Amino acid sequence: MEQTQLLKGVLELAVLAVIARGETYGYEILSTLESAGFDGVGDASVYGTLRRLEQAGHLESRLAASDSGPARKYYSVTPSGSEQLQAGTETWSRINGALGKLVQP
Amino acid sequence: MTSAEYLRSVGYWLRDLPWGVRRDLLEELRDHLNELPDDTDLRARLGSPDEYAAELRSAAGLRRRRGVAAFLRARRPRNLILAAVALTAIGLAIGGVVWVQSYQPIGFGGGSLNPVEEGSVVFRQGRPFQFGITIKNMGRFPVRVLGVPEPPGLPFSGRVMMSGELRDSGVHGPYTRFRPFDLGPGRIRLLFYKGVLACRPHGTPAGSLGLLDFPVRFSFLWRTATVRIPLDPGLAVVFPKGFRCRATR
Numbered sequence: 053m054e055q056t057q058l059l060k061g062v063l064e065l066a067v068l069a070v071i072a073r074g075e076t077y078g079y080e081i082l083s084t085l086e087s088a089g090f091d092g093v094g095d096a097s098v099y100g101t102l103r104r105l106e107q108a109g110h111l112e113s114r115l116a117a118s119d120s121g122p123a124r125k126y127y128s129v130t131p132s133g134s135e136q137l138q139a140g141t142e143t144w145s146r147i148n149g150a151l152g153k154l155v156q157p
Numbered sequence: 158m159t160s161a162e163y164l165r166s167v168g169y170w171l172r173d174l175p176w177g178v179r180r181d182l183l184e185e186l187r188d189h190l191n192e193l194p195d196d197t198d199l200r201a202r203l204g205s206p207d208e209y210a211a212e213l214r215s216a217a218g219l220r221r222r223r224g225v226a227a228f229l230r231a232r233r234p235r236n237l238i239l240a241a242v243a244l245t246a247i248g249l250a251i252g253g254v255v256w257v258q259s260y261q262p263i264g265f266g267g268g269s270l271n272p273v274e275e276g277s278v279v280f281r282q283g284r285p286f287q288f289g290i291t292i293k294n295m296g297r298f299p300v301r302v303l304g305v306p307e308p309p310g311l312p313f314s315g316r317v318m319m320s321g322e323l324r325d326s327g328v329h330g331p332y333t334r335f336r337p338f339d340l341g342p343g344r345i346r347l348l349f350y351k352g353v354l355a356c357r358p359h360g361t362p363a364g365s366l367g368l369l370d371f372p373v374r375f376s377f378l379w380r381t382a383t384v385r386i387p388l389d390p391g392l393a394v395v396f397p398k399g400f401r402c403r404a405t406r
Contacts, residue, residue, distance in 0.1 A: 063216075078185060079192035095202070096209045099185055100216025107217075124188060 059093050065140040066090060067101050068129060071111060072137055077124040078102060102127060110136050160190040163199045163206055170210035173222045175230040182213060260377055262296025263384050266345040268328045277365070277393035280354050280400065286313055288392060289349020290371050291323060294340045303337050303374040305348050306383060310366055312394060315352010322346060340375075348373065354394070368392040 059066075070076065070084045082098050085091075105111045110133030115123040129137065158166075164187055171179050186209075193202065203209045214221070222231070229237065268291035272278050278286070294300060305317045317335040320328075323345040332347070340346065348371075370385035 078189055082189075094204060094209075094212050095189065096204070096212035097216040099182070099189065100213045100219075102185075103182065103217040103219075122188065122191065125185060 059090050062144065063090070063093055063097060063101050064105065065137065065144060067098065067105065068110065068133055068137040068140065071127050072129045072134065075126045075128045077118075077126050081127070105133065109133075158199055160187075160199070163203070164190065166206035167210050167213075170207045171213070173227055173231055174219060175222075176233050178219070179231070182217075257378050257380055260296065260298075260380075261382065261384050262294050262298070262300060262342075262377075263292050263302075263340070263373055263375055263386070264295045265386050266291030266293035266323070266347075267325075268323070268345075268347065269388075270328050270347065270349045271392065276390040277395050278354075280312055280394050280396045282355060284354045285352075286315070286354045287318075287349055287351040288368075289318070289347055290386065290388070291320075291328065291345050291347045292340070292373055292386065293345045294342050297342050298377070299339050299341045300375045300377045301337060302340050302346075302348075303376055303381065305335065305350075306372045306374055307350075308368055308370075308372065310357070311350075311368065312354050312356055312366065313350055313352055314355035314357075315350055318349050318351045320347035365393050365395040368394070 066085060066088070067081060070081050076084075078099060081102070082095055085093065085098065102111065106113060106127070110130055111127050112130050113125050113127050116126050118124045164183060167186060168179065168183050171182060174182070190199070193199075204212065213219075232240075270287055270289045272286060272288055278284075292302070307313070318332045319335045319338070320330060320332050323329070325345075328347050332349075332351075335348065338346070368388060369391040370387050372383050372385050374381070374383045376382075
Protein backbone atom coordinates (compact mmCIF):
# COMPACT_ATOMS: atom_id res chain seq x y z
CA MET A 53 0.00 0.00 0.00
CA GLU A 54 1.29 3.45 -0.88
CA GLN A 55 2.51 5.42 2.12
CA THR A 56 0.85 8.61 0.97
CA GLN A 57 -2.61 7.08 1.16
CA LEU A 58 -1.93 5.83 4.69
CA LEU A 59 -0.69 9.24 5.76
CA LYS A 60 -3.71 10.98 4.30
CA GLY A 61 -5.95 8.69 6.32
CA VAL A 62 -4.55 10.04 9.56
CA LEU A 63 -3.80 13.57 8.37
CA GLU A 64 -6.77 15.08 10.16
CA LEU A 65 -5.62 13.58 13.44
CA ALA A 66 -2.04 14.69 12.81
CA VAL A 67 -3.06 18.26 12.03
CA LEU A 68 -5.20 18.46 15.16
CA ALA A 69 -2.31 17.06 17.18
CA VAL A 70 0.11 19.68 15.86
CA ILE A 71 -2.26 22.58 16.53
CA ALA A 72 -3.17 21.21 19.97
CA ARG A 73 0.45 21.90 21.01
CA GLY A 74 -0.17 25.60 20.58
CA GLU A 75 -1.51 28.24 18.20
CA THR A 76 0.28 28.00 14.88
CA TYR A 77 -0.03 28.84 11.18
CA GLY A 78 -0.15 26.87 7.94
CA TYR A 79 3.48 26.84 6.91
CA GLU A 80 4.60 25.96 10.42
CA ILE A 81 2.08 23.12 10.58
CA LEU A 82 3.44 21.77 7.30
CA SER A 83 7.01 22.02 8.52
CA THR A 84 6.14 20.22 11.75
CA LEU A 85 4.35 17.45 9.85
CA GLU A 86 7.29 17.04 7.47
CA SER A 87 9.70 16.87 10.37
CA ALA A 88 7.52 14.20 11.93
CA GLY A 89 7.63 12.12 8.75
CA PHE A 90 4.54 13.31 6.92
CA ASP A 91 6.63 14.43 3.98
CA GLY A 92 4.54 12.55 1.45
CA VAL A 93 1.45 14.60 2.10
CA GLY A 94 0.89 17.44 -0.30
CA ASP A 95 0.66 21.04 0.87
CA ALA A 96 -2.80 21.29 -0.67
CA SER A 97 -3.99 18.34 1.43
CA VAL A 98 -2.90 20.07 4.63
CA TYR A 99 -4.56 23.38 3.69
CA GLY A 100 -7.68 21.55 2.57
CA THR A 101 -7.76 19.65 5.85
CA LEU A 102 -7.34 22.90 7.80
CA ARG A 103 -10.32 24.38 5.97
CA ARG A 104 -12.46 21.31 6.54
CA LEU A 105 -11.62 21.21 10.27
CA GLU A 106 -12.35 24.91 10.61
CA GLN A 107 -15.66 24.56 8.79
CA ALA A 108 -16.55 21.66 11.11
CA GLY A 109 -15.86 23.87 14.13
CA HIS A 110 -12.83 21.90 15.33
CA LEU A 111 -10.46 24.79 14.66
CA GLU A 112 -10.69 28.52 14.93
CA SER A 113 -8.43 31.07 13.33
CA ARG A 114 -7.33 34.65 13.63
CA LEU A 115 -5.12 36.94 11.61
CA ALA A 116 -2.03 38.23 13.33
CA ALA A 117 0.86 40.31 12.09
CA SER A 118 4.07 38.47 11.32
CA ASP A 119 7.65 39.68 11.53
CA SER A 120 8.48 38.56 8.01
CA GLY A 121 5.65 39.98 5.96
CA PRO A 122 1.89 40.09 5.72
CA ALA A 123 -0.45 38.91 8.46
CA ARG A 124 -0.63 35.18 9.05
CA LYS A 125 -3.67 33.07 9.77
CA TYR A 126 -3.15 31.40 13.13
CA TYR A 127 -5.12 28.29 14.04
CA SER A 128 -6.07 26.96 17.45
CA VAL A 129 -8.10 23.95 18.53
CA THR A 130 -11.63 24.47 19.81
CA PRO A 131 -13.21 22.34 22.59
CA SER A 132 -14.90 20.35 19.84
CA GLY A 133 -11.51 19.88 18.19
CA SER A 134 -10.03 18.66 21.48
CA GLU A 135 -12.77 16.05 21.77
CA GLN A 136 -12.18 15.05 18.16
CA LEU A 137 -8.46 14.73 18.84
CA GLN A 138 -9.04 12.60 21.93
CA ALA A 139 -11.50 10.31 20.17
CA GLY A 140 -9.21 10.01 17.17
CA THR A 141 -6.20 9.24 19.33
CA GLU A 142 -8.06 6.47 21.12
CA THR A 143 -9.23 5.00 17.82
CA TRP A 144 -5.73 5.22 16.40
CA SER A 145 -4.24 3.50 19.50
CA ARG A 146 -6.77 0.71 19.25
CA ILE A 147 -6.10 0.19 15.51
CA ASN A 148 -2.36 0.46 16.03
CA GLY A 149 -2.47 -2.14 18.81
CA ALA A 150 -4.62 -4.48 16.80
CA LEU A 151 -2.47 -4.10 13.71
CA GLY A 152 0.66 -4.55 15.79
CA LYS A 153 -0.55 -7.91 16.99
CA LEU A 154 -1.34 -9.00 13.45
CA VAL A 155 1.89 -7.94 11.82
CA GLN A 156 4.25 -9.10 14.58
CA PRO A 157 6.15 -12.21 13.53
CA MET B 158 6.22 29.75 -13.13
CA THR B 159 6.08 32.72 -10.75
CA SER B 160 4.03 32.78 -7.56
CA ALA B 161 1.56 35.17 -9.14
CA GLU B 162 1.12 32.93 -12.18
CA TYR B 163 0.72 29.87 -10.00
CA LEU B 164 -1.84 31.63 -7.83
CA ARG B 165 -3.79 32.84 -10.83
CA SER B 166 -3.79 29.39 -12.38
CA VAL B 167 -5.02 27.71 -9.19
CA GLY B 168 -7.74 30.36 -9.02
CA TYR B 169 -8.78 29.39 -12.53
CA TRP B 170 -9.18 25.75 -11.51
CA LEU B 171 -11.26 26.79 -8.50
CA ARG B 172 -13.41 29.20 -10.50
CA ASP B 173 -16.65 27.33 -9.82
CA LEU B 174 -16.40 27.80 -6.04
CA PRO B 175 -18.30 30.59 -4.27
CA TRP B 176 -16.31 33.80 -4.46
CA GLY B 177 -15.73 34.03 -0.69
CA VAL B 178 -14.47 30.44 -0.45
CA ARG B 179 -12.14 30.90 -3.41
CA ARG B 180 -10.84 34.16 -1.95
CA ASP B 181 -10.04 32.48 1.40
CA LEU B 182 -8.31 29.53 -0.26
CA LEU B 183 -6.26 31.75 -2.52
CA GLU B 184 -5.31 34.11 0.30
CA GLU B 185 -4.01 31.17 2.28
CA LEU B 186 -2.13 29.89 -0.77
CA ARG B 187 -0.66 33.36 -1.29
CA ASP B 188 0.53 33.40 2.31
CA HIS B 189 1.98 29.93 1.84
CA LEU B 190 3.80 30.91 -1.34
CA ASN B 191 5.24 33.91 0.48
CA GLU B 192 6.63 31.60 3.16
CA LEU B 193 8.39 29.35 0.65
CA PRO B 194 12.03 30.11 -0.21
CA ASP B 195 12.42 32.27 -3.30
CA ASP B 196 14.12 29.56 -5.35
CA THR B 197 11.35 27.01 -4.75
CA ASP B 198 10.27 25.11 -7.84
CA LEU B 199 6.53 25.48 -7.32
CA ARG B 200 5.55 22.64 -9.66
CA ALA B 201 7.96 20.26 -7.95
CA ARG B 202 6.85 21.30 -4.48
CA LEU B 203 3.11 21.75 -4.94
CA GLY B 204 2.35 19.92 -8.18
CA SER B 205 0.77 21.55 -11.19
CA PRO B 206 -1.92 24.18 -10.46
CA ASP B 207 -4.73 21.87 -11.51
CA GLU B 208 -3.34 19.06 -9.33
CA TYR B 209 -3.02 21.44 -6.39
CA ALA B 210 -6.60 22.63 -6.90
CA ALA B 211 -7.92 19.08 -7.15
CA GLU B 212 -6.04 18.00 -3.98
CA LEU B 213 -7.27 21.06 -2.12
CA ARG B 214 -10.86 20.32 -3.13
CA SER B 215 -10.56 16.71 -2.11
CA ALA B 216 -9.07 17.47 1.31
CA ALA B 217 -11.48 20.34 2.03
CA GLY B 218 -14.50 18.37 0.83
CA LEU B 219 -15.38 20.98 -1.79
CA ARG B 220 -17.34 19.45 -4.61
CA ARG B 221 -17.41 20.86 -8.11
CA ARG B 222 -20.36 23.21 -8.65
CA ARG B 223 -22.33 23.70 -11.81
CA GLY B 224 -25.38 25.62 -12.94
CA VAL B 225 -26.58 29.19 -12.97
CA ALA B 226 -26.66 29.52 -9.16
CA ALA B 227 -23.04 28.33 -8.91
CA PHE B 228 -22.02 30.69 -11.71
CA LEU B 229 -23.57 33.65 -9.89
CA ARG B 230 -22.14 32.68 -6.50
CA ALA B 231 -18.69 32.39 -8.06
CA ARG B 232 -18.81 36.04 -9.11
CA ARG B 233 -17.54 38.75 -6.81
CA PRO B 234 -20.59 40.36 -5.12
CA ARG B 235 -19.41 43.84 -6.06
CA ASN B 236 -19.18 42.78 -9.71
CA LEU B 237 -22.62 41.19 -9.54
CA ILE B 238 -24.06 44.43 -8.17
CA LEU B 239 -22.28 46.45 -10.86
CA ALA B 240 -23.57 44.06 -13.54
CA ALA B 241 -27.10 44.29 -12.12
CA VAL B 242 -26.90 48.09 -12.05
CA ALA B 243 -25.53 48.16 -15.60
CA LEU B 244 -28.22 45.78 -16.86
CA THR B 245 -30.91 47.81 -15.10
CA ALA B 246 -29.56 51.02 -16.63
CA ILE B 247 -29.45 49.42 -20.09
CA GLY B 248 -32.97 48.07 -19.60
CA LEU B 249 -34.24 51.46 -18.50
CA ALA B 250 -32.46 53.14 -21.40
CA ILE B 251 -33.96 50.71 -23.91
CA GLY B 252 -37.36 51.03 -22.24
CA GLY B 253 -37.01 54.80 -22.32
CA VAL B 254 -36.13 54.85 -26.00
CA VAL B 255 -39.02 52.51 -26.83
CA TRP B 256 -41.36 54.66 -24.75
CA VAL B 257 -40.24 57.90 -26.39
CA GLN B 258 -40.49 56.32 -29.84
CA SER B 259 -44.08 55.31 -29.14
CA TYR B 260 -45.15 58.36 -27.13
CA GLN B 261 -48.00 60.08 -28.94
CA PRO B 262 -50.18 62.21 -26.67
CA ILE B 263 -51.97 64.37 -29.23
CA GLY B 264 -55.66 63.66 -29.72
CA PHE B 265 -58.91 65.23 -30.82
CA GLY B 266 -59.76 68.20 -28.61
CA GLY B 267 -63.52 67.93 -29.07
CA GLY B 268 -64.06 70.87 -31.40
CA SER B 269 -63.96 71.32 -35.14
CA LEU B 270 -64.22 73.99 -37.77
CA ASN B 271 -66.27 72.36 -40.49
CA PRO B 272 -67.34 74.13 -43.66
CA VAL B 273 -70.62 72.20 -43.86
CA GLU B 274 -72.82 70.34 -41.44
CA GLU B 275 -73.48 67.34 -43.59
CA GLY B 276 -69.83 66.45 -44.02
CA SER B 277 -69.31 67.21 -47.71
CA VAL B 278 -68.54 70.29 -49.71
CA VAL B 279 -69.01 70.79 -53.44
CA PHE B 280 -65.87 71.92 -55.16
CA ARG B 281 -65.89 75.27 -56.86
CA GLN B 282 -62.74 76.95 -57.97
CA GLY B 283 -61.97 79.85 -55.61
CA ARG B 284 -64.66 78.93 -53.09
CA PRO B 285 -63.62 80.05 -49.60
CA PHE B 286 -62.65 77.07 -47.51
CA GLN B 287 -61.64 76.57 -43.94
CA PHE B 288 -61.45 73.32 -42.12
CA GLY B 289 -59.79 72.14 -38.94
CA ILE B 290 -60.07 70.61 -35.50
CA THR B 291 -58.96 71.28 -31.98
CA ILE B 292 -56.07 69.17 -30.72
CA LYS B 293 -55.40 68.32 -27.10
CA ASN B 294 -52.31 67.05 -25.33
CA MET B 295 -53.66 63.97 -23.54
CA GLY B 296 -50.28 63.05 -22.09
CA ARG B 297 -48.27 64.10 -19.06
CA PHE B 298 -45.48 65.87 -20.90
CA PRO B 299 -45.40 68.84 -23.22
CA VAL B 300 -44.77 68.27 -26.91
CA ARG B 301 -43.88 70.71 -29.66
CA VAL B 302 -46.32 71.01 -32.50
CA LEU B 303 -44.31 71.61 -35.67
CA GLY B 304 -46.87 71.82 -38.40
CA VAL B 305 -49.92 70.55 -40.22
CA PRO B 306 -48.98 68.72 -43.41
CA GLU B 307 -51.43 69.18 -46.21
CA PRO B 308 -53.29 65.98 -47.06
CA PRO B 309 -52.19 64.83 -50.51
CA GLY B 310 -54.64 65.75 -53.22
CA LEU B 311 -56.55 68.32 -51.19
CA PRO B 312 -57.79 70.86 -53.79
CA PHE B 313 -56.96 73.77 -51.60
CA SER B 314 -54.77 76.82 -51.62
CA GLY B 315 -54.14 78.80 -48.50
CA ARG B 316 -52.40 78.55 -45.21
CA VAL B 317 -52.62 76.87 -41.82
CA MET B 318 -53.97 78.94 -38.98
CA MET B 319 -54.08 78.38 -35.25
CA SER B 320 -55.82 79.69 -32.17
CA GLY B 321 -54.38 80.54 -28.82
CA GLU B 322 -54.87 78.12 -25.96
CA LEU B 323 -58.54 77.26 -25.52
CA ARG B 324 -60.20 76.68 -22.19
CA ASP B 325 -62.75 74.21 -23.49
CA SER B 326 -63.62 72.33 -26.64
CA GLY B 327 -65.23 75.43 -28.17
CA VAL B 328 -63.79 77.03 -31.28
CA HIS B 329 -63.02 80.70 -31.07
CA GLY B 330 -60.40 83.23 -32.00
CA PRO B 331 -58.35 85.17 -32.23
CA TYR B 332 -56.50 83.23 -34.89
CA THR B 333 -52.99 83.72 -36.16
CA ARG B 334 -50.89 82.16 -38.84
CA PHE B 335 -49.45 78.88 -37.68
CA ARG B 336 -46.04 78.78 -36.12
CA PRO B 337 -44.55 75.95 -34.05
CA PHE B 338 -45.59 75.97 -30.39
CA ASP B 339 -45.35 73.90 -27.25
CA LEU B 340 -48.53 72.15 -26.23
CA GLY B 341 -48.59 71.44 -22.52
CA PRO B 342 -50.46 68.57 -20.85
CA GLY B 343 -54.22 69.13 -21.04
CA ARG B 344 -53.83 72.14 -23.34
CA ILE B 345 -56.10 72.63 -26.36
CA ARG B 346 -55.63 74.59 -29.57
CA LEU B 347 -57.45 74.86 -32.87
CA LEU B 348 -55.57 74.19 -36.09
CA PHE B 349 -57.20 74.73 -39.42
CA TYR B 350 -56.72 75.30 -43.11
CA LYS B 351 -57.89 78.65 -44.37
CA GLY B 352 -57.97 79.60 -48.01
CA VAL B 353 -59.89 78.71 -51.13
CA LEU B 354 -60.68 75.53 -52.99
CA ALA B 355 -58.38 75.36 -55.97
CA CYS B 356 -57.09 72.90 -58.49
CA ARG B 357 -53.55 71.70 -57.75
CA PRO B 358 -50.68 71.20 -60.17
CA HIS B 359 -50.72 67.45 -59.65
CA GLY B 360 -54.35 67.24 -60.70
CA THR B 361 -57.54 66.55 -58.85
CA PRO B 362 -59.30 63.22 -58.74
CA ALA B 363 -62.66 62.82 -60.40
CA GLY B 364 -65.76 62.23 -58.31
CA SER B 365 -64.90 63.10 -54.74
CA LEU B 366 -62.05 63.26 -52.29
CA GLY B 367 -62.43 62.12 -48.72
CA LEU B 368 -60.49 63.52 -45.77
CA LEU B 369 -60.57 60.89 -43.06
CA ASP B 370 -57.91 62.24 -40.74
CA PHE B 371 -56.15 65.43 -39.77
CA PRO B 372 -52.34 65.25 -39.75
CA VAL B 373 -50.30 67.01 -37.08
CA ARG B 374 -46.54 66.94 -37.01
CA PHE B 375 -44.95 67.12 -33.57
CA SER B 376 -41.70 66.48 -31.75
CA PHE B 377 -40.98 65.03 -28.32
CA LEU B 378 -37.38 65.01 -27.09
CA TRP B 379 -35.38 63.71 -30.07
CA ARG B 380 -38.29 62.18 -31.94
CA THR B 381 -40.32 63.83 -34.68
CA ALA B 382 -43.50 62.17 -35.95
CA THR B 383 -46.81 62.84 -37.61
CA VAL B 384 -50.00 61.80 -35.89
CA ARG B 385 -53.15 61.39 -37.97
CA ILE B 386 -56.15 62.28 -35.86
CA PRO B 387 -59.23 60.45 -37.18
CA LEU B 388 -62.13 62.64 -38.29
CA ASP B 389 -65.61 61.54 -37.33
CA PRO B 390 -67.31 62.29 -39.55
CA GLY B 391 -64.74 62.88 -42.28
CA LEU B 392 -64.99 65.57 -44.90
CA ALA B 393 -65.70 64.85 -48.54
CA VAL B 394 -64.92 67.29 -51.35
CA VAL B 395 -67.31 66.48 -54.18
CA PHE B 396 -66.49 67.51 -57.74
CA PRO B 397 -69.42 68.46 -60.02
CA LYS B 398 -70.17 66.00 -62.80
CA GLY B 399 -68.13 66.72 -65.88
CA PHE B 400 -65.86 69.14 -64.02
CA ARG B 401 -62.31 69.29 -65.34
CA CYS B 402 -59.74 70.80 -63.11
CA ARG B 403 -57.15 73.13 -64.52
CA ALA B 404 -54.27 73.87 -62.24
CA THR B 405 -53.95 77.42 -61.04
CA ARG B 406 -50.32 77.08 -59.95
